[in-house]
Amino acid sequence: MKLLFTTLLFFVSFFSFCQLGYKYDVRSSYVYVEVEFRNGEEKNGFGRLNAENIVLFKELEGSKKQKFSYREVKSVIFHTTDGKRKYVYKIVRDKKGRNRVLPLIEDFKGELSLFFQVHVSTSPFFSPNVAGMGNYVNGSTSELKIYFLGKENEDTVKPIGGIKMKSKRSKKIVKEYFSDCPDLVQKINNDYFENLEIEAVVNYYNANCQ
Template identity: 25%
Template sequence: MKYLFFLTCTVVLLATTCTQAQLTTAILTYKDGKQLIGLGKIRASGKIKFKKTKKDKAQNYSFDSITRATVYEPYGMVHYVRRKVSGTGNYAIVELVKQGKVTLYRTYDRSYRTMRSEPDQFGNGFVMSGSAPIKNYYVQKEGEPAITHFGSNQLFSKNFKKTAAAYFEDCPVLVQKIQDKVYRKRDLKAILTFYIDECAVDTE
């Protein structure tokens, strides 16, 4: 039974690894608006592995020459951009999640271990372990030169309420909702919508 369970996990892991290793439909957009269509993926280094056709040899492209990389991921087409991270002086390659007067970004980093206890067919308890991606969230108001890190989905992440209260201090009603836990970290999209609808100043 244990051998079967181990074999199943191994097959799933290998299948997942093979899928992640494949290049999928990708579009590179240059600063002058020119686009390059082909196959690619975002590498851990932040560069884009890309080739025009399956027969071509893949090359690495950096965000020094392009403004955006659009890559087909299992959950849909994703726009990747490079942004400076506030308070660090560093740059990050981030996914564009929601764009507007306040834009939401995220990154997927290395996985963390998850564990849970489930009974087997004989009623005995055992622990299953797996992994889940670490999602880091960032926001950026119009006109801001850098993105602000709002924490991650890790168990021990930065104080979301404190960060959000400071960032949205120009919207007291929203800050109060965050302090009262009406809005939590998982409600970032709703928080941005509320801020735009109720507090964002139209500078046009």
């Protein structure tokens, strides 16, 4: 019974300590930002995103906080320790037809634009000690990169999965976006692109299919 209780406690604690977040830290602290508003105005200052994806903005580090939603903000460039990252508010439509507005990282822009989110999952490692209670130490960290496709000057994008898309659904979405470029569709069908790597596919489209 004691062994069963200890085992259950381990799994409950394990899942309680698992964390899911974003790789690029634009939420926990203010960093230098360049904000582009939908009315064409631009502001530089210090900002971060809150849990509701609202931009918290300060013109100076000690000045009063202002709040701007996606209705006012078009994009934000965050100057993080990982470099500059441009977040663009896009309407994401899932496979059930539901819409959500999310800030997505702009990978590259063109006739067809590519955006992504990086989710980081950290799982602690449980190490039992001599008393039988155990300690949590640094565990493994895994990253999941989710890509979104969108056409130029359109606010709606479609999620297409990870960097290497092997599912039939992902291939179907890709062909839908590239249907106006028969040469590219043929290359996709003939497995020209290894594992259908989306960055290479979109680069090919923007360079050869316009």
